[in-house]
Amino acid sequence: MAKKIDLKQYLGKEMKCGCGRTHSTPLDELDIDRGALNRLPAYIQRKGYKKVYLVADTNTWQALGKEEAGELDKAGVSFSQYILPYTDLIPNEQSVGEVVIHCPADCDLILAVGSGTINDMCKFISARLKLDYIILASAPSMDGFVSVGAALIVSHVKTTYDAHCPVAVFGDPDILAQAPMKMISAGLADILGKHTCLLDWKMAHLINGEYYCDEVAQMVRDALAVVTEEGPKIKDRNPDAVKAVMEALVLTGIAMYFTGNSRPASGCEHHMSHYWEMKFEMEGKKPVLHGTKVGINTIAATYMYRMLAAEDIDFKAAKQKDFDYKGWKERVERCYVDAAPGIIALEDKCQKNNIEARNKRLDFYEEHWDEMKKLINENLPTVEALRDLLSLLGGAVNPAQIEVSTEMVKDGVVLAKEVRDRFTLLQILWDLGLSEDYSLRLADYFEKNQ
Ligand SMILES: [Zn+2]
Ligand SMILES: [Zn+2]
Secondary structure, eight states, X not given: OOOOOOGGGGTTSOEEOTTSSEEOOOOOEEEOSTTHHHHHHHHHHHTTOXXXXXXXXXXXXXXXXXXXXXXXXXXXXXXXXXXXXXXXOOOBXXXXXXXXXXXXXXXXXXXXXXXXXXXXXXHHHXXXXXXXXXXXXXXXXXXXTTOSEEEEEETTEEXXXXXXXXXXXXXXXXXXXXXXXXXXXXXHHHHHTHHHHHHHHHHHHHHHOOOOOHHHHHHHHHHHHHHHHHGGGGGGTOHHHHHHHHHHHHHHHHHHHHHTSSTTTOSHHHHHHHHHHHHHHHTTOOOOOHHHHHHHHHHHHHHHHHHHHTOOOOHHHHHHOOOOHHHHHHHHHHHHGGGHHHHHHHHHHHOTTOHHHHHHHHHHHHHHHHHHHHHHHHHOOOHHHHHHHHHHTTOOOSGGGGTOOHHHHHHHHHHGGGGSSOOOHHHHHHHTTOHHHHHHHHHHHHHHTO
């Protein structure tokens, strides 16, 4: 049986770690238990906040905001509220502006009632207004509850802003379990993505000597173990299973805070998802939940990692391959369109595709190939296990289900790595000269397994 997650052990202290760093989180309180709504006003009073600004949208107001407002009233907590009049809230200039305009001048705490979007907006606004914020979660749909970045859509482009961590996270499992199933399964899929993300991190450590903390990696592995075990029960909206997912999401958020970046929570499965997301925005398509894309790309990354583990590489031939900069640049311009200059500038600066550096890595792969294969085989689930769990919960397991084209899948495998300088499976494939071939084989797999 998986170890139960004890989130409280991480709060309110500095942990001297074997990795040489000291880890801590500014998170003060976590209450993800039955009756949390009831206990929130007392917490607010205990912390001495005088004027609360409750922010919800029409969905989250109905689901739990209204009830919480009643609790605040009953406890005599002074507050005002703003309910964003949208059922499909987009965190753009309009909505952020509305929340700021309605914010009372004497407010000293923002209470965000929602999940991904409301959390991002309130995280950003409270940071800019130098106010504390608390998140009262409506759905366990993504792992950004206690992370620092806030993703907003500015001038139609998704941009991540530096913000801050909430003071507290509250959530009632009974209410979380009533969230739309696609949101719960997206949250679970965001956790499943840690399988490939942790392996990417380990590879980056082994190959490039990148900073790695085994304690933090273990926290994320614990989250994975709990979610894998409890996951099937989510089908029946079992509150304990949903609570486990919510805790796992918060735990990976804490893990990110500990390392100061998203390494423990985001690898190539996220990069490919971000690529799809960008294409969706460019094409004006309706956005798909973050975790849903991550789930499909976790299947994709696992499939490709497993192919790689079965491969006998001709390293000599790989070392002789040239980098066709012109061809690469043309494809970047075609795929990234307006974002292409930034991508090209990043490559010029970071030299991810530099032949000399690649050949050094190839030498390393050649020498450690068995070790790398062993890491893959020991650290990943099977593609079938991932598919089974996600399908059981009605989650998408194929790009076609969310209208991602075969083209997008292939371009993602080859080019998603260009968005940032972070070593993952996609770089290993490029180094070995396998990107193109694997993109075709992956597209073929998805076509045959719809
Ligand atoms: Zn550490
Ligand atoms: Zn994620």
